[in-house]
Amino acid sequence: MPIDTLYRTRECEWIDVEAPTREDIQFLHERYEINNLLLEDTLDPNHLPKYEEDGNVKFYLLRESTELERKSLNTISDISTKIGIFLLDNTIITIHRMKTKSISETKKFINEDEKNFSSHSIALMISLLIMKSFDDESISLLETMDNIENEIFLKNTNHTTQIRRLYKLKRKSGLNSRVLSISTDAIDKFKLLNLQDSQVVDLKDKHKDVVADFDHLNTQITNLISMFLALSDQKANQVMKVLAIYSVYFLPITFIAGVYGMNFDEMPELHNKNGYYFTLGLMALIVIITFIYARRKRW
Template sequence: MPIELIYQNHHCEWVDVEAPTQEDLDFLHQRYEINMLLLEDTIDPNHLPKFEQVSTVKFFLMRENTELERASLNTISDISTKLGIFLLKNTIITVHRMKNRSVYELKKEILLPENKEIKVEKIALDLALKVMKSFDEESQNILETMDNIENEIFLKNTNNANQIRRLYQLKRKSGLNARILNISTDWIIQFKTLTLDDSEITDLRDKHKDVIADFEHLNAQVTNLISMFLAMSDQKSNQVMKVLAIYSMYFFPITFIAGIYGMNFDVMPELHHKWGYFITLGAMGLIALVTFIYVRRKRW
């Protein structure tokens, strides 16, 4: 997508660049005198959030939660995409490798009448708030998914290998999101250097703290749920082994008697007795009955 002038008034101009090419970066370097190293940071898919100032250019590198780049759950780029914001005197430049929801939403909002006097600092703050909102929505999605899994485990009594995979996925998601948000503290703090009202900056900080707390809480909840799931699996396995052990108690003495009378000796008690066969079966039945009564009294 070519370099686009999204908004302009007598206070500022907003320039947006999506999926920049090397020619686009060269143009921004020459036209706005932005350090090329900073521009190259915007196209590195795995770069961490940061703030940097070179001369009069302030550079915020944010990461927004997104589903678009998610193919696995190994790195922060699997759950988020970058948004680079360059602040010059009266110009704000946003650079992103792919479609960015925060930029897309603010493009429509900035045309509203109440934003006709908006300044570059306020645009940067609104984008930052929308970035935090993306993490807030993700935390709600993870919480809903976790609740569904929890209901399936404890209410529907489903216990299969797929559940543990889903729980592990949630743990990876919450952990990676928490990592991004903790690293984002650096650029959040730097908003105090901009000419903004203290109340506006406080809103951003509070939102940042809230989403960090949400993901840390989610991470702890998922960890506990995994532990409970594994404990229930062990309990069910133990219950099966217990049932098998009880049944073996019935058949072990009977098998012992059958094994003795199965030996090839001519002289054995009751071997030639008329009722020997029935006496032996009765003894086996009596042993099984006594074993049953004993197990019931012990509440096994």
């Protein structure tokens, strides 16, 4: 996508580059005299959030949570996309690999508002919307966790499927927490911009709220996994308990059947016409006594 001017006044110019090419990077280097090393960072899909300053250039590299569902959840690029923000005097340059809500919504807002915006205030709006994307993601993950919890405890669902969903949920939540944790330094550096203290505090508070939400979510998911495993063990123990009870019933009568199954000429009741019925009655009596004993012991 070509380099686009999203906003221009006497006080501010906003340049946006989506899916930058090497030619775009070279143009920005020559036109705005931005360090090539900083521009190269915007091409790395897995680059971590950071803040750097080079001369009059302030560089913020942030990551926005994406709704794109990935099969693999191994790196932060599977749950987020990076946005590079360059601030040069009255110019702001944003570079990103794909369409993002923070850029499109900021563009829509400033075009509908008649006020004049500075490059620093635009950077702040983008950052607030980036934090909001993580807030939305935490709400979505929490709803998913609630659905899984209901299926585990209220419905008879496939446990293998549920443990896979819980694992995936834990991976996504953990990666989001990592991105937010690493973003702390970059968010703190917004105090260097020409912004009101209350605006910077709002951004920091939003960041802290989202970090707290994901910390809570990680704890809840860990607890749910533990409860799920405990429930699975309980069900397995219940099955073993039933099998053990049947073994208690059949062990004595199996012993009697084994004794009378031995091939000896002289055995009690062997030639008695009622011996067969006597033995069956003894087996039934043992089963009844065992049942009464188990009931009294509340087994």
